[in-house]
Amino acid sequence: MANESFFLEESNFGEVQDAFNSTHKSFDSKEGEKTQEIRFFGADEELGQSWSNDPQSSFMSPPLETCLEEISKLRGIESGIGDLLEHNKEKQLPFSLASLQLLQKYGNGLKRLNDIERRIEPNIDPSTPKVKKQELSTEEIMKIAGARFIQSSNTDVHFNHPFDLSFSSLSASEAKNMELAELLFSSAEKLSNQQFNSASRLLDLCDFLSSNTGNPVQRLVYYFSRALRERINQETRRSTSKEQSFNIYEAIMTPSLSNMAFYKQNPFNQVSHFAGIQAIVENTIESKRIHIIDLEIRSGLQWTIFMQALVSQEAWPLELLKITAIGTTSKQLIEDTGKRLLSFAQTMNLPCSFNVVMVSDILDLREDHFQLDDEETVAVFSEFYLASLIASPNRLDSLMKVIRNINPRVMVIIEVEANHNSPVFVDRFVETLFYLSAFFDCLDTCMERDDPNRVISESIYFGEGIRKILVAEGEERNIRNVKIDVWRACFARFEMVEAEMSMSSTCQANIMAKKLACGKACTLNMDGKSLIIGWKGTPIHCLSVWKFA
Known part of the structure; x- marks a missing residue:
């Protein structure tokens, strides 16, 4: 199986793991300079303080x-x-x-x-060089x-x-x-x-x-x-007839030069992946058996990063990396992603298995679908998936109850940081x-x-x-993005506790942003314990880490 689908810029994932203690609460955006904690307030901020009897209503704007x-x-x-x-x-x-x-x-x-x-003021002295207009x-x-x-x-x-x-x-x-x-x-x-x-x-x-x-x-x-x-x-x-529509999920999953170019050249996904993977590494370190549950696996590129991180830990006694992908459609595409991941793991001599849990409706998902092992450490990864369930609160509730019963060591969530649900x-x-x-x-x-x-x-x-x-x-209308304060109110119902973003995770994000040609304009700020990844200060994505009480 060809591995070009997983080509990444050369990255030393482990380069900051020994340099920083994971208990620190701030990170360097520039050498020697601490980033101030900033909260991004929006029209829906008050929604994060309570949850009504109607779960969907709590995702609405005031x-x-x-x-x-x-x-x-x-x-x-x-x-x-x-x-x-x-x-x-x-x-x-x-x-x-x-x-x-x-x-x-x-x-x-x-x-x-x-x-x-100031920039359009007339230049009276012709000998004075003009300031280039921005x-x-x-x-x-x-x-x-x-x-x-x-x-x-x-x-x-x-x-x-x-x-x-x-x-x-x-x-x-x-x-x-x-x-x-x-x-x-x-x-x-x-x-x-x-x-x-x-x-x-x-x-x-x-x-x-x-x-x-x-x-x-x-x-x-x-x-x-x-x-x-x-x-x-x-x-x-x-x-x-309606405008011709297509399945975004299938388009994103399909290996293509355009998908890879988009991934490599915009900073948001790479920054959130490296920081999120670091959080999983820290919570599964020294585990002999690791079980990753991906709610919507997409291309699976984030797990190639994780595999590289595992291999970089020479003393790690890993016996098996198990990846389970959940799907309701596109089984063949999910299986193709699994084949590419297994091929990538083989090139790194990493013991790995890939399983697909297909259900016709997420309401049918149960804990016994996952073939859980008492000796394995479970981590759940969700990227842009939970917001798609806001339109169906019963499905969101059902999924979160299943995850709570599984009781993973950590759950990493990446969502759009915007309110598109009014x-x-x-x-x-x-x-x-x-x-x-x-x-x-x-x-x-x-x-x-x-x-x-x-x-x-x-x-x-x-x-x-x-x-x-x-x-x-x-x-x-299954694209209903909401901000982190709204998610906090939602997750509180399932006894989820927001975990501190470690110094190593935020440093991985910062290092990744600096490696990219356009990374200088990618801004990283903290909203409470969550990392907000933005463009020149405008929030774009939110990365948060959760555990179950």
Whole structure:
């Protein structure tokens, strides 16, 4: 079996294990400098403090009226918003007000945009060298466009921004991007107000000006425009058949050059994998038999990292590494992943077995499916899987009860650190747009624009994801990302205790980020005991480690 599917940059996984004590609570982001503990607060933060009788309701955003009442207390909002709140209590709030709270929150994080005014000051002395202008990022473009949209569509609402909302300080390319972004905001507003013909005309312009091979703004608008148009067709029943969909899970599992290129060139998965694997290593060290249960194995690349870590421990008396993958579909693809992992283990002379537990429904999963051995140490790994069960709380509850009964030594969880689960369409639109703006900024730094692997990966990972978040409803909307505070409330119900992220794990993340060409912009911060992996401060993924009380 060929091993190129598991090709990784040369990495010395064990290089920090002896240098740091695992009980430390902070880590170095730069040599000699400690990273300050930062908490990322969002609109759903209060949800982490209680759990209602309806598990699914605890994954929801707070009522929009509550958000607006809080906004009215923020500096920069005129008293006129109070009248606006009263006026809207008895009717559905328009798109612009629904977005106001999110735009205000994100706008407060753009202090560096004050530099815009300085950078375009006329240079009076021709002998003085001009400072090279730094283009606005996709994330900044979207946030400014959102603020401009709010200002233009609601003259009764005023709030201050740390940047100039006019086009006077923008380059020609920035102005074009801003106009395109505003077209997208306007089309979403028309859609939310059921002005479908107007929304369609605006989307025609978006389609004309956007491209899946253009700059990041154009690429992002391209995918959002397709999703908004499908939602219009769905609500107006203009189309008798749904947009052609495909199984993201199968696309990710299938070995391909595009999947490998995406994995190698963006930092988030590699950073979270190395840190997460280190946590498993620390909790299984010196065990003779290790049993890994992977809730959704995908390509299995993380276990090649784990195997290398095991081999690096020369004195480790390992008798067997057992990997069990759970699946409800795509059995053949899971088995193919197992064959590649076994082949990789064989090249390293590592005793390894691979088992597949197939169930038609996760509700059917039981402890006796896992062939547990009293002498083995069990670790559970979950990457982007639990959020897919939020739409079916009974399945999430059933799975977590099975895992609790197994009582693993450790459970490592990686999830998207964002709130894409609001029942309000426009809130999901704004949150998803801002989140993916940061992600597309990352891709533009890490991959060439004409790289065909980038185009394929963006379509697989984001095109279908945007469609699921914005178009699908009910159980079909199975991409329902929530933030770590919400997960903490959920896991507390199953007597799960959040474990401290060790110094070794955070150092593995830091070392991995520095090894990547674009890793300098990958930010690592702690939210309590969890590691937040972001892009220039915008949270992208969350890595957390759990044990059962």
